[in-house]
Amino acid sequence: MKLPESYHNKTTYFGVFLALISLTIFFLLLILSLLTNFGGAYSGLFTYMISPLFIILGLALIPIGMHFKRKRKIQSGETDEIWPVWNLNKPQHRNAFLIFSIGSIVFLTLSIIGSFQAYHYSESNEFCGLMCHQVMAPEYISYSNSAHARVACVECHVGEGADWFVKAKISGLYQVYAYTLNIYPRPIQTPIENLRPAQETCARCHWPEKFYSDALKKFKHYLADENNTEWSIDMNLKVGSDHSAKGLENGIHWHINPNIAIDYVHTDRIRESIPWVRKINKETGDTTIFEFADEMPDAAEFSKLKSRRMDCMDCHNRPSHQYNLPQNFVDNAIISGKIASDLPQFKATAMALLNAKFETTIQAMDSIKSGITSFYETNYTDLYSTRKADIDNAILAVQNGYKINIFPEMKASWDAYVNHLGHKSYKGCFRCHDGQHTSKEGKTISNDCTLCHVILAQGSKDNKAFAQFGQGLEFQHPVDIDGMEKEGRCYDCHRNLYQ
Numbered sequence: 298m299k300l301p302e303s304y305h306n307k308t309t310y311f312g313v314f315l316a317l318i319s320l321t322i323f324f325l326l327l328i329l330s331l332l333t334n335f336g337g338a339y340s341g342l343f344t345y346m347i348s349p350l351f352i353i354l355g356l357a358l359i360p361i362g363m364h365f366k367r368k369r370k371i372q373s374g375e376t377d378e379i380w381p382v383w384n385l386n387k388p389q390h391r392n393a394f395l396i397f398s399i400g401s402i403v404f405l406t407l408s409i410i411g412s413f414q415a416y417h418y419s420e421s422n423e424f425c426g427l428m429c430h431q432v433m434a435p436e437y438i439s440y441s442n443s444a445h446a447r448v449a450c451v452e453c454h455v456g457e458g459a460d461w462f463v464k465a466k467i468s469g470l471y472q473v474y475a476y477t478l479n480i481y482p483r484p485i486q487t488p489i490e491n492l493r494p495a496q497e498t499c500a501r502c503h504w505p506e507k508f509y510s511d512a513l514k515k516f517k518h519y520l521a522d523e524n525n526t527e528w529s530i531d532m533n534l535k536v537g538s539d540h541s542a543k544g545l546e547n548g549i550h551w552h553i554n555p556n557i558a559i560d561y562v563h564t565d566r567i568r569e570s571i572p573w574v575r576k577i578n579k580e581t582g583d584t585t586i587f588e589f590a591d592e593m594p595d596a597a598e599f600s601k602l603k604s605r606r607m608d609c610m611d612c613h614n615r616p617s618h619q620y621n622l623p624q625n626f627v628d629n630a631i632i633s634g635k636i637a638s639d640l641p642q643f644k645a646t647a648m649a650l651l652n653a654k655f656e657t658t659i660q661a662m663d664s665i666k667s668g669i670t671s672f673y674e675t676n677y678t679d680l681y682s683t684r685k686a687d688i689d690n691a692i693l694a695v696q697n698g699y700k701i702n703i704f705p706e707m708k709a710s711w712d713a714y715v716n717h718l719g720h721k722s723y724k725g726c727f728r729c730h731d732g733q734h735t736s737k738e739g740k741t742i743s744n745d746c747t748l749c750h751v752i753l754a755q756g757s758k759d760n761k762a763f764a765q766f767g768q769g770l771e772f773q774h775p776v777d778i779d780g781m782e783k784e785g786r787c788y789d790c791h792r793n794l795y796q
């Protein structure tokens with residue numbers, strides 16, 4: 298086929314070659330991915346992002362090569378026509394025109410399909426969670442083990458609407474850059490600045506006014522003593538009101554009552570230090586300001602701080618990325634039977650080992666295995682040989698717990714990511730409910746132990762106390778700590794209990 302003279306140059310040849318090869322690869326990958334689930338997380342990246350990039354590059358090289366060929370001709374005096382002349386009577390020009398028109402139509406159609414696929418792919422969990430393996434491993438793994446494992450990342454992190462889509466893609470570009478240059482923070486920072494408000498993400502699935510009744514919660518723990526003593530606490534958690542007809546009148550979800558607004562000011566990044574809280578009753582217009590005098594910054598500094606309106610995320614800040622403390626995941630493994638509860642001193646041994654800071658997961662795996670093995674070999678030699686299988690299973694369970702909750706390479710763990718729900722291992726509710734946030738009128742945000750829950754039963758297996766009908770029990774701390782539990786600051790000890 299005859300083509301214009303300017304077509305014949307190395308750059309244009311290379312462009313054609315590149316475009317054709319990439320196009321072939323694109324089709325091959327497309328067919329493969331439609332017929333099989335070939336390639337896993339990366340196939341989408343190659344099919345919809347990398348190969349189209351090379352097709353476009355190849356296509357762009359064609360006119361570039363032709364342009365320089367003409368320029369050379371003008372410089373050498375072969376022609377003095379600055380602009381290319383189209384003459385459809387010449388077969389070369391007709392052919393070029395035909396190829397260009399048909400090519401453009403095919404390319405445009407493919408681009409529409411391609412960008413649609415690329416868009417879908419960039420919104421998929423595999424792209425968000427698996428692309429930069431190590432970086433997103435903590436978030437992806439914790440997400441996969443959460444109540445929201447079937448909710449796409451983008452439903453919470455992007456939501457609906459073009460403006461947030463564009464914002465997400467722009468910040469995504471920065472993330473790719475940070476990843477490539479290896480300048481991203483470890484751990485990834487939390488909370489996310491400018492996270493989309495809960496009303497536009499969570500509230501699409503969870504109707505905020507929906508009534509949730511009180512919940513019966515059963516907590517079970519194993520003490521770090523000789524027999525791993527089982528200690529359980531059953532409580533009625535007052536999530537909603539005592540009667541559904543009262544709606545959000547009171548109870549824990551009272552904070553999201555649409556007639557109420559709670560604003561607060563925090564002096565640290567992770568929103569744990571809250572010296573100032575304002576309650577607004579939207580119906581009556583009454584406002585009450587509660588201040589924690591000891592932590593109030595001076596007026597000049599205070600005026601610089603922005604206030605935040607409380608929403609779901611101020612309690613449920615870990616709905617899908619929860620990093621459990623070692624004591625919690627080991628307790629869970631005992632409850633589920635993966636660890637035999639009658640291995641003497643098991644909890645204590647595991648806690649002592651998990652307390653160390655490891656540089657890599659492999660190091661942690663080795664240390665857990667050798668630590669537990671040598672403990673039983675040395676201290677319980679007979680038991681070590683008779684119950685080898687139980688000990689091996691227990692080692693596996695601790696290792697698995699570690700792998701899904703602690704990520705030393707990314708420095709992601711319970712220590713880096715606070716959980717605001719509760720008050721035992723983190724400040725949580727006690728950020729405001731510490732009995733020290735007082736208003737001018739002398740009102741205090743309550744820290745009464747029965748404000749949020751009523752204990753129905755507590756104690757060890759053989760020595761359990763039950764509340765009488767309609768009443769609650771006073772909390773009994775499992776080990777004697779001189780009544781310090783009454784002051785409420787559980788997190789002071791429990792955040793680093795075994796250190």
Ligand code: HEC
Nearest residue numbers: 425426436437440445448449450453487488489614617618
């Ligand atoms: C149910 C909603 C939800 C889903 C689904 C979800 N996330 Fe999150 N994610 C959150 C919330 C809430 C935060 C904490 C935000 C804050 O405190 O500012 C968060 C935080 C993060 C962070 C910042 C680090 C941190 O832990 O605070 C990253 C990174 C992240 N998510 C990635 C992902 C990825 C990747 C997926 C999908 C595999 C995903 N998320 C799915 C709600 C969600």
Ligand code: HEC
Nearest residue numbers: 444445448452453495498499500501502503609610613616
């Ligand atoms: C796409 C829908 C969807 C979105 C968006 C969503 N959730 Fe959920 N959420 C669910 C479903 C479905 C369940 C029930 C899962 C189950 O019971 O296994 C659930 C369960 C929960 C639970 C109970 C958790 C548990 O462990 O039982 C909480 C708390 C929660 N969501 C909070 C949130 C918060 C906070 C957000 C916003 C960051 C959010 N959800 C966004 C669908 C969603």
Ligand code: HEC
Nearest residue numbers: 547548549551561576612718719725726728729742748749
């Ligand atoms: C940002 C501050 C803040 C945080 C954090 C907070 N609260 Fe509150 N809470 C308040 C304020 C303010 C009131 C109203 C106090 C008053 O009017 O006396 C309140 C009232 C309550 C009430 C009583 C509601 C009623 O009238 O029946 C309950 C129950 C409650 N909170 C539970 C919790 C729980 C559980 C958590 C943690 C998961 C929590 N709160 C976290 C500020 C907070």
Ligand code: HEC
Nearest residue numbers: 499503505509510512536549550552553608609612613718
């Ligand atoms: C003041 C803190 C607080 C706020 C604000 C809050 N929650 Fe909750 N929520 C709780 C607590 C505490 C529980 C009980 C947790 C448990 O069972 O361990 C709970 C339970 C839930 C559950 C599970 C209910 C069940 O019966 O299983 C869902 C779903 C939920 N919340 C959604 C939301 C949504 C959506 C928002 C925002 C519109 C929200 N919450 C705001 C503290 C809060």
Ligand code: HEC
Nearest residue numbers: 516530718719721726730743744745746748749772783785
């Ligand atoms: C502002 C509300 C609030 C107040 C006040 C409060 N708690 Fe709690 N408490 C909670 C919530 C919410 C949880 C459940 C956390 C969860 O679901 O993991 C909880 C859980 C507990 C648990 C079970 C923890 C576990 O892991 O076994 C105990 C025990 C407890 N509280 C004792 C107390 C005592 C003692 C006081 C008084 C000093 C108190 N609480 C005051 C909200 C409160």
Ligand code: HEC
Nearest residue numbers: 518519520521528624721775776778781782785786787790
């Ligand atoms: C002075 C430090 C201290 C304070 C304050 C404290 N605890 Fe403890 N707590 C301990 C110790 C030590 C143990 C024993 C741990 C073991 O043997 O494994 C323990 C064990 C527990 C256990 C059973 C084991 C476990 O891992 O959960 C519960 C439940 C508990 N504490 C709840 C609370 C609550 C709720 C508060 C606050 C009202 C509180 N503690 C305040 C030190 C403290």
